[in-house]
Amino acid sequence: MVLYSVQRSHRTAYPLWYLILPCAVLAIFFLVPAFAAFYFSLTRWDLVNSEFIGLDNFFRFFSEAGLVNSIGHTVLFTIVSTAVKLVVGFGIALLLHTAIAFRSAIRALVFFPVIASTIGIGITFSVLLDPNTGLVNQALEALGVAAPYWLGDPSLALLTVAAVDGWKGVGLAAVILLAGLVSIPRETIEAARVDGASSLQLIRSVYLPLIQPAALTVLLLSVIGCIRAFDLIWTMTGGGPGFASDVLASVVYKQYQAGFYGLSTAGNVVLFLVVLIASIPIWLVIRRADREREG
Amino acid sequence: MNAKGRRSRLRATHVAVGGAVLAIVVLFFGAPFAFILLTASKGQAEAAEFSFGWPTEFLLLQNLGEVLTTRDGIVVRALINSTVITTLSVALIVLLSAMVAFVLSRRPGPATSAVTLIMYLALLVPPAIVPTIWVLQGTGLFKTLAGVILVQVAYGMPFSVLLFRAFMTTVPRELDEAALIDGATSWRLFWVIVFPLLRPVMVTVIVIQAIVVFNDFATPLYFLPGDANATAQLTLFNFRSQFFTSWNLLFANILVVTVPPLLAFIFFSRQIVAGMSSGAIK
Numbered sequence: 188m189v190l191y192s193v194q195r196s197h198r199t200a201y202p203l204w205y206l207i208l209p210c211a212v213l214a215i216f217f218l219v220p221a222f223a224a225f226y227f228s229l230t231r232w233d234l235v236n237s238e239f240i241g242l243d244n245f246f247r248f249f250s251e252a253g254l255v256n257s258i259g260h261t262v263l264f265t266i267v268s269t270a271v272k273l274v275v276g277f278g279i280a281l282l283l284h285t286a287i288a289f290r291s292a293i294r295a296l297v298f299f300p301v302i303a304s305t306i307g308i309g310i311t312f313s314v315l316l317d318p319n320t321g322l323v324n325q326a327l328e329a330l331g332v333a334a335p336y337w338l339g340d341p342s343l344a345l346l347t348v349a350a351v352d353g354w355k356g357v358g359l360a361a362v363i364l365l366a367g368l369v370s371i372p373r374e375t376i377e378a379a380r381v382d383g384a385s386s387l388q389l390i391r392s393v394y395l396p397l398i399q400p401a402a403l404t405v406l407l408l409s410v411i412g413c414i415r416a417f418d419l420i421w422t423m424t425g426g427g428p429g430f431a432s433d434v435l436a437s438v439v440y441k442q443y444q445a446g447f448y449g450l451s452t453a454g455n456v457v458l459f460l461v462v463l464i465a466s467i468p469i470w471l472v473i474r475r476a477d478r479e480r481e482g
Numbered sequence: 483m484n485a486k487g488r489r490s491r492l493r494a495t496h497v498a499v500g501g502a503v504l505a506i507v508v509l510f511f512g513a514p515f516a517f518i519l520l521t522a523s524k525g526q527a528e529a530a531e532f533s534f535g536w537p538t539e540f541l542l543l544q545n546l547g548e549v550l551t552t553r554d555g556i557v558v559r560a561l562i563n564s565t566v567i568t569t570l571s572v573a574l575i576v577l578l579s580a581m582v583a584f585v586l587s588r589r590p591g592p593a594t595s596a597v598t599l600i601m602y603l604a605l606l607v608p609p610a611i612v613p614t615i616w617v618l619q620g621t622g623l624f625k626t627l628a629g630v631i632l633v634q635v636a637y638g639m640p641f642s643v644l645l646f647r648a649f650m651t652t653v654p655r656e657l658d659e660a661a662l663i664d665g666a667t668s669w670r671l672f673w674v675i676v677f678p679l680l681r682p683v684m685v686t687v688i689v690i691q692a693i694v695v696f697n698d699f700a701t702p703l704y705f706l707p708g709d710a711n712a713t714a715q716l717t718l719f720n721f722r723s724q725f726f727t728s729w730n731l732l733f734a735n736i737l738v739v740t741v742p743p744l745l746a747f748i749f750f751s752r753q754i755v756a757g758m759s760s761g762a763i764k
Contacts, residue, residue, distance in 0.1 A: 200658060200668050201589040206597055209578040209639060216636035217604055220617050224610035234616055288500025296511045298755065302743045303515070304697050306718045307736035311514050314729070320532045322517070354510075362755050415608040418699040422719065436700075439611055443704070448612045455610045462606055 221459075228453040237449070244453035253430035254438055254454070258461060261434040264349045264420075265413035265465075271353025272409050273402060276360030280398075281390070283361065284368045298358035305355065309422030312351050313338065341431035344424050348432055352419050356412070360405045367401025368394060399476050407469060414462055435461065518740070521733040522546075529730035545734040552731070556709060557717050557738060564714040565742075567627060567702075568695045571634035575642050575691050578635065580680055583646030584672055588658070598647075605640040611704055618705060630706045634695050642687045649683035650676075685753045693743055714739045 228244055230237035248254045283294055300308060315321050316337040324334035337347040371394065379393050417436035420426065426433035426441065433441070435458045442451035513534075521529050523542040550557050582601075586594050614633065615624060623629030653676060661671045699715040706713065712720070718739050721732055 200662055200671060201585045202668055203585065203589075203593055205581045205585045205672075206593075209582045210597060210600075212578070212632055213600070213604060213636050213639060215617060215621070216614065216633050217609060218600070220610040220613035221607060223613040223616065227613055227616070232612075234612070234619065282503060286496075287503060288497045289504040290500075293500075293504055293507050294755070295751065296507050299515065299744075299747065300511060302693050302697075302747045304715060304718065304736065304739045304743070306699055306715050307518070307740050308514070310718070310722060310732065310736060311518055314532055315514065315517065317532070322532065322534055358511075411606060418715075421699075422722075436608075440700075440703075443612055452610065452612050455608070455612070458608050459610075462608060466606060 224452050224455050224459075227449060228456045230449050232449040232452070233446075234448060240449070244450045245457075247450060248453050248457065253433060256430060257433045257435050257438045257454075258457065260345055260432060261414060261416075261436075261458075261461060262465075264345060264352070264416060264434055265410055267346055267349035268352040268356070268413050268416075269406060269409040271350060272356050272360035273405055275353070276357050276364050276405065277398075277402075279357065279361035280364035280368055281394070283365050294362070297361055300355045301358045303355075305418040306422050308351070308355055309419050313423050316347065338424055339428055341428050344428060345432040345434075348420050348423050351423065352413065352416060355419070356409065360409070363405050363408075364398055364401050367398035371397045403473055403476060406472075410465060410469065414465065415458065518733050518736050521729055522737045524730050526728050526730055529733070530727070532729070541730070542734070545730050546738065549731050549734045549738060556712055557714075557735065560712040560714050560717045561738070561742075563627065563711055564696055567631055567634065567713065568692055571631045571638065571695045572688055572691045574631070574635045575638040576684055576687055579639050579642035579646050579687065580677060580684070581672065582639070582643050583650050584676060586643070587647045587650035588655070601640045601643050604636075605644070609637060615704065625706060625708060625711065627706070627711060630702055633701060633705055634698070637701070638691045638694065642691065645683055645687055646680065649680060653679050685750070686756075689746065689750050689753060692746065696743060714742075 227237060229239060229241060231240050231243075232238075279293075279297055283290055287293070315323050318324055318334070318336045318339065321337075323337070327334040335343055338344050375393060375397070376389065379389050384392065415436050416434060417440065420432055420434055420437055421440065424432040426437040435454055439451050439454040439458065442448075442454060517534060519542075520534065520537065521532070522545055523540050524537040525539055525541055528537060528539075582597070586598055586601075618624035618629045618633075621629075623632065657675060657679075658671060661675050666675070697715060699719065702711075702713040702716050703719075706716075718732075718735055721735055
């Protein structure tokens with residue numbers, strides 16, 4: 188009887204038809220294309236007519252070095268950019284957590300790139316990192332350091348863009364990690380201090396374990412963003428030199444531009460598989476963290 | 483040494499350390515923006531030197547004017563398009579996500595569990611680009627502002643639903659029951675009682691999504707090609723080749739495109755930072 192009335196009140200107070208319009212938008216513009224991708228990746232396709240060709244697109248994808256290397260590039264880009272955000276972000280969060288002078292000015296400056304136009308940032312850094320006229324190389328040479336050809340050197344281009352991506356996102360990481368630090372109970376920190384913990388011990392044994400939820404948020408947001416990253420790479424290198432900084436998202440765009448719609452969509456399916464594989468370890472880490480917090 | 487002297491020396495160290503850190507932060511995070519502003523203020527020849535020097539002649543306003551009037555004011559049109567897309571997308575994202583989160587958080591069951599799962603998946607899975615163009619063509623929405631807006635809503639909803647859903651748990655259910663006993667309909671309960679209480683998380687969602695949608699480059703690149711419907715980020719990209727001899731104008735254009743989000747940041751600084759970090763510590 189009680190159960191019945193609860194169910195009835197659910198039916199009237201929280202009607203399922205509220206979900207219809209939002210789910211329709213999601214279904215039409217996200218789910219339908221996502222499922223259609225599996226079919227169209229197996230076809231030769233001009234957006235009107237599609238001819239089923241089996242796994243030919245995937246064979247082609249995995250037989251061309253320029254295409255298949257983009258998988259490794261996507262992973263490397265994600266790791267470098269995420270590492271920059273986590274490590275530098277934690278350092279900045281620690282600084283902002285102490286009673287340092289000019290705290291709000293520092294926080295605002297670090298956060299500003301998060302909001303700025305990615306294309307604008309990309310253009311600006313292409314100019315600043317130019318080997319001949321760029322200020323970065325001029326400054327390094329003035330200091331007596333041999334400056335590399337950041338975006339022109341095939342072994343450096345991808346790492347350089349990943350570093351700029353990390354630079355752009357580190358403010359958000361710092362703010363999220365700072366929120367994690369602020370939420371640590373004052374008593375915990377004081378107890379560690381009373382026990383004679385040094386600052387380094389405090390960071391290692393109190394801060395690092397207790398900001399895990401915040402660090403996981405940073406990790407998750409960064410990985411999701413980096414795996415599909417396109418804007419900065421396309422603006423700064425266009426995937427070059429050669430194919431040295433091509434990631435999955437830029438391959439999808441290049442094949443689309445060339446009119447290979449089936450192959451482009453196959454790239455999307457590969458991207459999907461990479462996300463699927465990448466999310467397994469992340470999910471395991473989150474589950475382990477949850478267990479540790481409970482146990 | 484007396485206590486007062488020690489304290490003032492401590493304060494001096496404190497300011498010195500803070501100042502040193504600030505200097506490093508200004509160098510790494512502020513300098514690129516100063517460079518944009520300086521280059522946008524220079525004449526054509528001087529801008530092409532890419533130096534960090536102060537402009538001999540301060541031409542910022544003139545450069546901005548030239549950018550805004552070039553090619554029949556395409557930049558102005560692009561700013562208007564971007565504003566329309568951002569405003570409508572964000573409004574729809576807020577309204578729809580709040581409704582979804584309301585039902586998902588209050589009504590357990592297989593249907594709501596399925597929708598929650600789909601939202602998580604949509605957050606993780608990258609969108610399939612060319613099939614989306616195919617859908618947009620099929621529905622007659624390709625190359626239209628409406629098409630891009632609906633795509634932005636689909637892309638922005640999952641994350642917003644999760645934020646709203648987390649916040650809904652802090653709205654006491656007793657409130658719902660009291661309203662229902664007083665005879666409120668479900669529609670009234672949501673829009674008049676619950677929705678206004680979501681204000682803090684709503685500000686977060688609005689600010690995050692406005693920045694994401696306004697700065698988005700890939701979505702209009704794919705789904706809104708052509709000059710007629712150019713958006714702010716797209717003009718910037720297309721102008722790089724056109725302005726390659728007029729770096730002062732290109733950087734003035736970067737400034738024009740960066741100013742709206744910057745203004746939003748200045749006005750909502752506190753909420754942005756609080757909002758971006760909320761949820762992280764739960």
